[in-house]
Amino acid sequence: MMSEIHEARNEEECRYFLSYSGVRLPLKLLGPLEASELKNxxxxxxxxxxxxxxIVSCEKLVYGEVELRHDYSYSADGVLARARIAMGEDVSEIDCGADGAPLRS
Known part of the structure; x- marks a missing residue:
């Protein structure tokens, strides 16, 4: 289990974005939004x-519901060590190598 994941969140810690780019983890979020821009x-x-x-967590919200969630943990040197991706009931956990790239099994 990923004990490093930050489950507690307050609104001051959150940042909001329009989209993301690329396929590498962690996601690269684009188009920053202010909280005041979210209601529309x-x-x-x-x-x-x-x-x-x-980035330690990222959620895609659609009509106020979480459709996709990524949680990330990092090694002591700041490289991505593990990613947990949840889409509804489907959950994947991905271990990463010393370079932060996903390990192949």
């Missing part, structure tokens, strides 16, 4: 970051 949006991403500025 049907779809957006909500992310939290650690003290070093690394």
């Amino acid at each position: 949006r049907n779809t957006y991403f909500r992310a939290t970051y650690d003290a070093e500025g690394k």
